[in-house]
Amino acid sequence: MDLQQDYFALFGLPQTFDIDREQLEQAYRDCQAQVHPDRHAHRNDAEKRVSMQWATHVNEAYRTLRKPLLRARYLLSLRGVDAGIETNTAMAPAFLMEQMEWREGVEEAREGGDVSDLEHMRQRLDLHERELRQALSGQLGDTAADGEAAADTVRRLMFIEKLQIEIDDALEALED
Amino acid sequence: MALLQLQEPGMSTAPHEHRLAVGIDLGTTNSLVASVRNGIAVCLNDAEGRAMLPSVVHYPRGGAALVGRAAQAHQVDDPRNTLVSVKRFMGRGIHDVTHIESMPYDFLDTEGMLRFRTVNGVKSPVEVSAEILKALRERAEASLGGPLVGAVITVPAYFDDAQRQATKDAARLAGLNVLRLLNEPTAAAVAYGLENASEGVYAIYDLGGGTFDISILKLSRGVFEVMSTNGDASLGGDDFDHRVFCWILDQSGVAPVSDSDARRLEGLARRAKELLSIEEEAPIRGTLSTGDEIDLTLTRETFVDITRTLVNKTLAPVRKALRDADLSVDEVKGVVMVGGATRMLHLQQAVGEFFGQSPLTNLDPDKVVALGAAMQANVLAGNRTADEDWLLLDVIPLSLGLETMGGLVEKIVPRNSTIPIAKAQEFTTFKDGQTAMAIHVVQGERELVSACRSLARFELRGIPPMTAGAARIRVSFQVDADGLLAVTAREMSAGVEAQVVVKPSYGLADDEIAEMLKSGFEHASDDAKARAVRELQVEGERMLEAVQQALKADGALLDDEERARIDAAMAALRTAVAGDDAKALRQALDGLGRETDGFAARRMDKSIRSALAGHKINELKV
Numbered sequence: 156m157d158l159q160q161d162y163f164a165l166f167g168l169p170q171t172f173d174i175d176r177e178q179l180e181q182a183y184r185d186c187q188a189q190v191h192p193d194r195h196a197h198r199n200d201a202e203k204r205v206s207m208q209w210a211t212h213v214n215e216a217y218r219t220l221r222k223p224l225l226r227a228r229y230l231l232s233l234r235g236v237d238a239g240i241e242t243n244t245a246m247a248p249a250f251l252m253e254q255m256e257w258r259e260g261v262e263e264a265r266e267g268g269d270v271s272d273l274e275h276m277r278q279r280l281d282l283h284e285r286e287l288r289q290a291l292s293g294q295l296g297d298t299a300a301d302g303e304a305a306a307d308t309v310r311r312l313m314f315i316e317k318l319q320i321e322i323d324d325a326l327e328a329l330e331d
Numbered sequence: 332m333a334l335l336q337l338q339e340p341g342m343s344t345a346p347h348e349h350r351l352a353v354g355i356d357l358g359t360t361n362s363l364v365a366s367v368r369n370g371i372a373v374c375l376n377d378a379e380g381r382a383m384l385p386s387v388v389h390y391p392r393g394g395a396a397l398v399g400r401a402a403q404a405h406q407v408d409d410p411r412n413t414l415v416s417v418k419r420f421m422g423r424g425i426h427d428v429t430h431i432e433s434m435p436y437d438f439l440d441t442e443g444m445l446r447f448r449t450v451n452g453v454k455s456p457v458e459v460s461a462e463i464l465k466a467l468r469e470r471a472e473a474s475l476g477g478p479l480v481g482a483v484i485t486v487p488a489y490f491d492d493a494q495r496q497a498t499k500d501a502a503r504l505a506g507l508n509v510l511r512l513l514n515e516p517t518a519a520a521v522a523y524g525l526e527n528a529s530e531g532v533y534a535i536y537d538l539g540g541g542t543f544d545i546s547i548l549k550l551s552r553g554v555f556e557v558m559s560t561n562g563d564a565s566l567g568g569d570d571f572d573h574r575v576f577c578w579i580l581d582q583s584g585v586a587p588v589s590d591s592d593a594r595r596l597e598g599l600a601r602r603a604k605e606l607l608s609i610e611e612e613a614p615i616r617g618t619l620s621t622g623d624e625i626d627l628t629l630t631r632e633t634f635v636d637i638t639r640t641l642v643n644k645t646l647a648p649v650r651k652a653l654r655d656a657d658l659s660v661d662e663v664k665g666v667v668m669v670g671g672a673t674r675m676l677h678l679q680q681a682v683g684e685f686f687g688q689s690p691l692t693n694l695d696p697d698k699v700v701a702l703g704a705a706m707q708a709n710v711l712a713g714n715r716t717a718d719e720d721w722l723l724l725d726v727i728p729l730s731l732g733l734e735t736m737g738g739l740v741e742k743i744v745p746r747n748s749t750i751p752i753a754k755a756q757e758f759t760t761f762k763d764g765q766t767a768m769a770i771h772v773v774q775g776e777r778e779l780v781s782a783c784r785s786l787a788r789f790e791l792r793g794i795p796p797m798t799a800g801a802a803r804i805r806v807s808f809q810v811d812a813d814g815l816l817a818v819t820a821r822e823m824s825a826g827v828e829a830q831v832v833v834k835p836s837y838g839l840a841d842d843e844i845a846e847m848l849k850s851g852f853e854h855a856s857d858d859a860k861a862r863a864v865r866e867l868q869v870e871g872e873r874m875l876e877a878v879q880q881a882l883k884a885d886g887a888l889l890d891d892e893e894r895a896r897i898d899a900a901m902a903a904l905r906t907a908v909a910g911d912d913a914k915a916l917r918q919a920l921d922g923l924g925r926e927t928d929g930f931a932a933r934r935m936d937k938s939i940r941s942a943l944a945g946h947k948i949n950e951l952k953v
Contacts, residue, residue: 165943184554188722189942192751192812196510196711197350197480198935201928205935207811211751218749323654330650 161233162216172227172295174220183217223288224316227309230295236302238309246310254314261318265325273329277322280315287312350480352510352712353471354518354704357460357484357498359418359567360540360671362386363698364467365705366475367714372522372702375474383697384470386540388462389413390451398466406598410435410590412449416569417463419541420445420456421501422493429565430573435590444497457501464505481508483708485700487542488514489562489648489728491774492786492816499813510711512813515539516546517557517725518703519669523694524550525706525721531664532558534652536682536690537700538645538672541567545649547656547663553721559655559747560728561648566641568604568672574637575600575629579615585623592619603629608674635677642681649685655747666690671697724749727810734771734780736761743808746776750814755807757823764796768804770820791820793827860913867916871908874920875901878927881934888933893926900926 163170166182188194190209195202219225231238257276264272287308294305353366353375361383365374374382377399389402390412397405405413414436420428425438425445439446439453446453464484472478484502486495495512502509516535523529529550537544544562548555576597580586588596595617603613607629615627653660666682668690673679682690710719731744733756743754760768768791775783794802803823810816821827878901886894900923907919 184552184722186943187724188720190939191722191724193511193707193711193723195935197713199924199931201931202935205932205939207751207809209936209939210812211753211809214749214752327651327654330647 162220162229165213165216166220168220169297170230170233171297172223172230173292174226176221179217179220183213186213223291224309224312227291227295227305227312231302231306231309234302236306238306246307246314250311250314254318257318258321261321261325265328268329270326270329273322273326277319277326280319280322284312284315284319287315350712350714351471351475351477352480352482352705352708352714353467353475354483354513354701354706354708355464355467355485355502355507356515356518356701356704357418357464357486357501358386358539359416359542359569360386361697362463362467363701364471365698365701366471367705367709368475370716372705372709374698374701375471377470382701384463384466385415386417386463387413387415388417388459390449390454392450394451396451396462398462407591407594410594411437412451414447414449414454414459416541417456417459419565419569421460422491422495422497423456433593435593444493457497457504460498460501461504464502464507468505468507479507480712481510481708483511483513483518483704483711484509485513485515485518485704486814487537487539487562487564488516488544488546488557488560489542489564490814491564491729491784492731492814493784494564495814499815509813510708512815513704513707513723514544514546514557514560514725514814515542515700516544516560516669517548517555517723518701518707519667519694519699520546520548520550520555520703521706521721521723522699522703523667523691524548524555526694529665532656532658532662534649534663534666534686535669536645536649536666536673537562537669538678539567539670540672541565541569543567543645543648545645545652547652547658554724555721556724557726557749558658559652560726561652561655562728563644563648566644568670570641571604571638571672571675572597572600574641575604575634578629578633578637579625579627582627583623583625585619585621585625589620592621595619596625599625604634604675607631607634608676631676638675638677642678645678646681646685660686663688667694667699668692669694669696669699725812725814726750727752727814729774729784730776731772731774731786731808731810731816732783733758733806734773738780740773740775740778740780740783743806744810748810750810751812753807753809755805758804758806759800760794760797760802760804761799763799765799765802766794766796767792768794768820770806770818772816772818786816787818789818789820791822791827793825794822795825864911864913864916867913867920868908868911871904871916871920874923875904875908878923881927881930885930885934885937888937889930893930897923897926897930 165186166179168174168179168182187210190206190213192203192206192210195206219229228238260276261273264276290308291305294301294308353364356363363374363382363384365372376382377384384399385403387399387402387406389397389405389409391397402413406415422444424443425431425440431438437448439448444455446455468479482502484498486498499509499512516537519535519537520533531550533548533550535546535548542562542564543566544560546560547558549558579596579600599615599617603615606613612628612630615625615629617625619625663686666686666688668679668682673696679690679692707723726747727744727750728746730742730746732740732742735741741756743756744752769788770791771780771788772786773780773783774786777783791804794804805821805823807819808816878897889897904919904923907915
């Protein structure tokens, strides 16, 4: 089975960061309606296997395009830009300093059991995330795309996502 | 058994032929079977007109197992050989079960799943569940008038891989072809959503006899998309009974009691709980074997008091599910209550307060899961009509991962991922010249391996000796539409491969099942054997016809050698069909199945591609 077709083409969408969520959702559902194992449950094992592989592929495509950060990383890889997730640690020192401060803040709030502080930090991060996403729509647009700048924004977003997860985990732990 | 199908995807096999399929709710306390008849899902009743089969199995000395009410009759006089709530033990080891010390069974602490020692031999929870499923299969076949094409079996959404696998094994052992394992709340959503033409976000709150699930679904134009699920696989109505049981002991001061008396008191406790959903207070009266008299009155107020912690225990998973779905309470359009335990008024009240709206209780909470499963079974069996064009997109409830250095878990598949899903991760060796690697697959949310469920351990051997960190071992997880996991490990440079379908640690080994099925066949009557041969012949004829058609349509997909092998396998099957040797028939069927596997896969791929291309062309026109 050859599943090399890119995710945007699979859903009939243009290869840009800004996508129409409704259209993506509808295309995803239309695809699953064709390939999902429930549509082929009465077939033989070999056929069911093919259906499962296709449905897996469609789910992965949807997951990747639905989440902005994953979508951005995927676009970079399609455009041959190395986002430098593992290798490139050359982030601006000021940014890294800021990250350390964030991390300390989360740690403090977690230890102090300060729910409102954690929630407040979460909101500020969400705001910051939105700004960076807006930057991405230009950096990863159809025209005037700037792969290097986009890669930098993607790395920043990854730091932010990590912090968001840490905050959510801390909130969940405090709830239990 | 392999059979090439001819129609395009999404079409039913033969419009005029209704294939018999059922949905089965295999519950902790009660089980039901339902089917779609004349377009309407109905529960199939027993000879006395009752839909619910108590999930109780009694093993008498030397005789056949009794199931349901006949077994229930022995609960008090022979508790050791009368197994109730066996669902709590599915895929579980002896150390996983709470309150095990107060259970009247003779447990066998075997590796993996626990077993029961009965007068009729050692039984696994899978075998006990298979007895219940067999009783339901027989009821359905008698009621529908023929053998079943298959069944959808429901499982709690929060069941882990071991519990799902155990359920599937039980169904196979009961002679059922499993069309799908379906999550109970999803089944309920189908029944509710279709009945009410609902659109929007719904929460399904499902408290059964022994399990609790919360699923958040988005219903939109015939698609039921599960956004998140959470729960507690060992919390249910039984626990409320147990609180009342403890209260009775405490109030009457009769502890400790014998196993028989414990069962008697559990019965009294359950009846009191049920009565409190209607009355303000419930009398609890009975005589124990010791002659002690019980005469108490349980008020609703006291009941609410002693079970408050249990009610609250269900709300934490609800909060988590909402957070995972990234939704707030006010975005939920409706809360559907499922499971007999949701009849408890203070539970309904607590759920209502949490969501800020009255929960929906207009469907029979005992039947809705079986009815939804029947609707899905009908569709999966190929009886779909134009107006039954719905699709279920479900998720995996618990993260899957691997043990890494220091007893930590590396998550590979995160919880609430839509299934089917595949993920791969690369690992490396940590010693020079290391030639083997232990792979330990776990499921759960905690960071430490010891706090997660161990699903399987296997070893990848034959890694070529290299310096530490040089080997690249790719471990792939594939979760299928039943939520079941298969794991493959491969060394990338040498291509050494090890594969495991996750079941050895907690399921029955495949050969154990084969052995049980075989001994069943050997004890079958001559009549049954002749019927089995006839069925194989019919299947052989159908398969020959199907392959013939497939060759005519898509023979070009094959090269000469592949074609020659298929032709030879067809000739062998033709010979076998002319005879009446069951073994030869099965071999010839398997042989042709094997030879046409690749062909079938290529045809399927071609057909899916053209379907996907077709839908895009349609889209462009709009």
